[in-house]
Every structure is written in structure tokens, then in C-alpha cells.
Amino acid sequence: MKYELTKDLETGNQLIDAEHRQLFVAINNLMDACAQGKGRDHVAHTTKFLSDYVSKHFADEERLQMQSKYPDLHAHKQFHEKYKQELAQIVNDLNTSGPTLAVLNHLNIAIGTIVTHIHTMDKKLAMHLKKAIA
Numbered sequence: 001m002k003y004e005l006t007k008d009l010e011t012g013n014q015l016i017d018a019e020h021r022q023l024f025v026a027i028n029n030l031m032d033a034c035a036q037g038k039g040r041d042h043v044a045h046t047t048k049f050l051s052d053y054v055s056k057h058f059a060d061e062e063r064l065q066m067q068s069k070y071p072d073l074h075a076h077k078q079f080h081e082k083y084k085q086e087l088a089q090i091v092n093d094l095n096t097s098g099p100t101l102a103v104l105n106h107l108n109i110a111i112g113t114i115v116t117h118i119h120t121m122d123k124k125l126a127m128h129l130k131k132a133i134a
């Protein structure tokens with residue numbers, strides 16, 4: 001199954017949507033690497049790209065929040081921090097034990113978490129940005 005930024009996940013903010021699209025590409029690449037048994041080097045390469053990209057994306061969102069004086073900045077940042085830790089744990093497990101069923105399960109849960117986050121917190125942020133810019 002391929003993850004994609006479906007219409008209902010679009011926030012309407014160009015930068016955020018473009019980065020979310022890229023995020024799903026990175027997730028798909030990682031899932032493919034795990035499924036195709038391409039070896040640890042390839043899996044490690046895709047996990048590194050994904051975690052680097054998530055960090056970059058979260059930093060971009062946080063910058064927009066600071067610039068626009070977003071009132072929910074703190075809660076949003078808290079989610080980002082927790083998520084980065086969770087992802088780091090998955091990356092670590094993938095790199096040490098490979099794509100076991102348990103790690104893949106954890107990864108799937110983490111993907112679900114980010115989809116929900118996009119659906120709720122990021123949409124709320126985009127609404128604020130729209131008003132702040134207008």
C-alpha cells in the first residue's frame with residue numbers, strides 16, 4: 001500500500017503540503033526497502049532520509065508558527081519532539097534488528113500517528129497561517 005497526500009489531508013498551505021507530500025514519498029521508500037529485502041545499507045539509507053526530512057519539516061512548521069505568533073505553538077512543538085523520539089527509536093530498531101514484524105508494526109503505528117497529526121494539528125495551523133498572512 002502506498003501512502004499519499006489525499007485531498008482530505010491537504011492543509012491548503014503550499015509549503016506544508018509540499019513537505020507532507022515529500023514525507024509520504026520518504027515513507028513509501030522506506031516501506032519498499034523493508035519489503036523488498038534490499039539489505040541493511042539500503043534500509044539504513046532510507047530511514048536516515050526519513051528522519052532527517054521529518055526534522056527539517058518540523059523545523060519549518062515551527063518557524064512558521066513563531067513568525068505568525070501561533071497560540072498553540074507549545075503543544076504542537078511538544079508533539080514534534082515526542083514524534084522525533086519515537087521515530088529515532090524505530091530507526092534504531094531497524095538498524096539493529098532489521099525489518100522485523102515488531103518494528104514494522106511500530107512503524108505502521110507511527111505512520112498512522114503522523115497522518116492523524118496532519119489531519120488535526122497541521123490543518124489547524126494552516127488555518128491560522130491563512131488568517132495571519134491575510
Ligand SMILES: [Fe+2]
Nearest residue numbers: 061117121122
Ligand atoms: Fe506538525
